[in-house]
Amino acid sequence: MATITRVDDPADPRVDDFRDLTTADRRPDRPGGRGLVIAEGVVVVRRMIDSPYPVRSLLGVPRRFDELADDLAGLPVPAYAADAETMAAVVGFHLNRGVLAVADRAVPPDVTALLRHARLVAVLEGVNDHENLGALFRNAAALGVDAVLLGPRCSDPLYRRSVRVSMGHVLRVPFAELPGPWPSSLEVLRAAGLRVAALTPAADARPLSTVAPDQRIAVLLGAEGPGLTADALAAADLRVRIPMAPGVDSLNVATAAAVAFHALGAAGRP
Amino acid sequence: MATITRVDDPADPRVDDFRDLTTADRRPDRPGGRGLVIAEGVVVVRRMIDSPYPVRSLLGVPRRFDELADDLAGLPVPAYAADAETMAAVVGFHLNRGVLAVADRAVPPDVTALLRHARLVAVLEGVNDHENLGALFRNAAALGVDAVLLGPRCSDPLYRRSVRVSMGHVLRVPFAELPGPWPSSLEVLRAAGLRVAALTPAADARPLSTVAPDQRIAVLLGAEGPGLTADALAAADLRVRIPMAPGVDSLNVATAAAVAFHALGAAGRP
Numbered sequence: 001m002a003t004i005t006r007v008d009d010p011a012d013p014r015v016d017d018f019r020d021l022t023t024a025d026r027r028p029d030r031p032g033g034r035g036l037v038i039a040e041g042v043v044v045v046r047r048m049i050d051s052p053y054p055v056r057s058l059l060g061v062p063r064r065f066d067e068l069a070d071d072l073a074g075l076p077v078p079a080y081a082a083d084a085e086t087m088a089a090v091v092g093f094h095l096n097r098g099v100l101a102v103a104d105r106a107v108p109p110d111v112t113a114l115l116r117h118a119r120l121v122a123v124l125e126g127v128n129d130h131e132n133l134g135a136l137f138r139n140a141a142a143l144g145v146d147a148v149l150l151g152p153r154c155s156d157p158l159y160r161r162s163v164r165v166s167m168g169h170v171l172r173v174p175f176a177e178l179p180g181p182w183p184s185s186l187e188v189l190r191a192a193g194l195r196v197a198a199l200t201p202a203a204d205a206r207p208l209s210t211v212a213p214d215q216r217i218a219v220l221l222g223a224e225g226p227g228l229t230a231d232a233l234a235a236a237d238l239r240v241r242i243p244m245a246p247g248v249d250s251l252n253v254a255t256a257a258a259v260a261f262h263a264l265g266a267a268g269r270p
Numbered sequence: 271m272a273t274i275t276r277v278d279d280p281a282d283p284r285v286d287d288f289r290d291l292t293t294a295d296r297r298p299d300r301p302g303g304r305g306l307v308i309a310e311g312v313v314v315v316r317r318m319i320d321s322p323y324p325v326r327s328l329l330g331v332p333r334r335f336d337e338l339a340d341d342l343a344g345l346p347v348p349a350y351a352a353d354a355e356t357m358a359a360v361v362g363f364h365l366n367r368g369v370l371a372v373a374d375r376a377v378p379p380d381v382t383a384l385l386r387h388a389r390l391v392a393v394l395e396g397v398n399d400h401e402n403l404g405a406l407f408r409n410a411a412a413l414g415v416d417a418v419l420l421g422p423r424c425s426d427p428l429y430r431r432s433v434r435v436s437m438g439h440v441l442r443v444p445f446a447e448l449p450g451p452w453p454s455s456l457e458v459l460r461a462a463g464l465r466v467a468a469l470t471p472a473a474d475a476r477p478l479s480t481v482a483p484d485q486r487i488a489v490l491l492g493a494e495g496p497g498l499t500a501d502a503l504a505a506a507d508l509r510v511r512i513p514m515a516p517g518v519d520s521l522n523v524a525t526a527a528a529v530a531f532h533a534l535g536a537a538g539r540p
Contacts (some may be wrong), residue, residue, distance in 0.1 A: 142514050142518040144513075242413075245414045253406070255525050259529055259532045
């Protein structure tokens with residue numbers, strides 16, 4: 001059972017993990033950064049508690065702790081109750097979701113183990129917008145993606161805004177950095193029996209709906225503007241496209257990913 | 271050719287259409303509101319110029335007008351050039367996109383005419399979040415939706431934020447309010463030869479991928495939280511779902527719409 005402790009002094013060192021979140025956000029990955037994972041709001045806090053990430057503590061208004069009573073029952077960490085003003089003074093802005101949890105990072109899963117039974121995988125190159133990355137994880141969770149692999153130049157999925165936009169699903173969908181030189185590192189996917197399908201707007205790529213639906217498949221996705229690099233496209237087993245109306249540049253990367261996950265995953269099979 | 275006129279006084283009445291946009295946004299549809307349509311940024315301004323909406327004038331920094339030179343060549347409306355500070359003083363905030371255009375609303379298309387040759391239509395009930403609505407129009411444009419019909423309790427697609435999030439596609443995809451009492455007003459779709467497919471997470475709805483792909487179809491979509499009302503669901507010809515992983519509540523409504531547009535439209539047909 002989480003111990004609920006009242007905190008009235010914003011300078012209380014017990015809530016240092018939650019201090020000045022906006023400033024902490026600016027360099028979450030840099031040496032010296034804490035690298036802690038922050039969950040905001042009842043829904044996301046609940047997903048963090050259910051995740052492999054080891055929760056360190058919570059900070060919230062009493063009403064939110066009431067809502068989370070069942071979730072806190074089995075959780076041996078401190079929960080600090082404060083009023084909204086004290087919370088705002090700690091985190092550095094007014095937080096309308098009323099509850100936060102903080103966790104340590106977990107050891108990333110082993111890529112080979114992750115791929116052994118995976119049927120639908122997302123591989124990202126240069127997806128460096130935190131909101132797009134969060135939305136992509138939300139879509140991955142909904143549409144049955146078994147793992148997300150991060151190629152070069154991707155943002156940190158555990159950045160606070162990504163966690164929030166993902167609705168906490170970034171804490172549920174296993175992910176790991178793809179080790180080794182890019183894009184030859186994609187070989188590990190083929191070794192695991194997955195085909196690598198690069199999503200591209202190129203007119204000569206195959207429409208998604210023509211790809212045989214009984215594959216174990218990895219969807220290779222690039223950033224919204226530039227898309228995949230030529231090297232990444234060349235390293236894929238096939239190139240697929242979402243047929244698009246003339247004059248429309250592209251879909252948002254997370255939206256395009258959702259269309260591809262649905263069409264290529266189990267969900268899209270009649 | 272648009273006449274480019276220098277404006278140095280933020281109080282200049284010639285730029286009144288652009289004044290205090292945030293305040294104007296608060297009640298864009300109310301009697302007494304201007305109901306003008308605002309486009310922000312080169313890409314969206316360009317789409318407005320190419321749209322049926324009659325452009326009244328532009329306001330921007332000179333560099334953006336240089337970028338738009340070809341688009342302005344055939345446009346007989348005033349373009350007001352100002353420095354960034356003057357623009358900020360007019361619109362009420364600092365605008366990093368550097369150019370705005372304003373248009374009058376256009377006469378909405380006739381629903382029966384709109385549906386006559388439409389193959390893929392979206393019908394919305396209660397989609398009242400401006401960002402979701404904008405994103406939905408962007409996806410509709412990309413995925414070949416011929417028309418969007420607005421049922422009850424939808425936001426105004428021409429609200430400034432919707433226009434921006436849609437990347438200006440709300441100015442390209444024809445839309446109209448569905449006239450008559452809801453949901454019997456859906457009859458006009460059947461009269462036009464379209465089947466009405468309600469998208470719902472209900473477990474007993476048909477997976478999208480099992481719907482015969484040679485239909486002319488209207489996708490009926492509800493708001494992200496509550497979904498479609500029971501009345502709307504009952505009025506549909508069939509109920510379809512996106513198969514989803516256990517424990518995931520839902521997709522964003524614009525994302526779900528994109529998956530459905532792809533699966534049910536021409537794009538999803540092998």
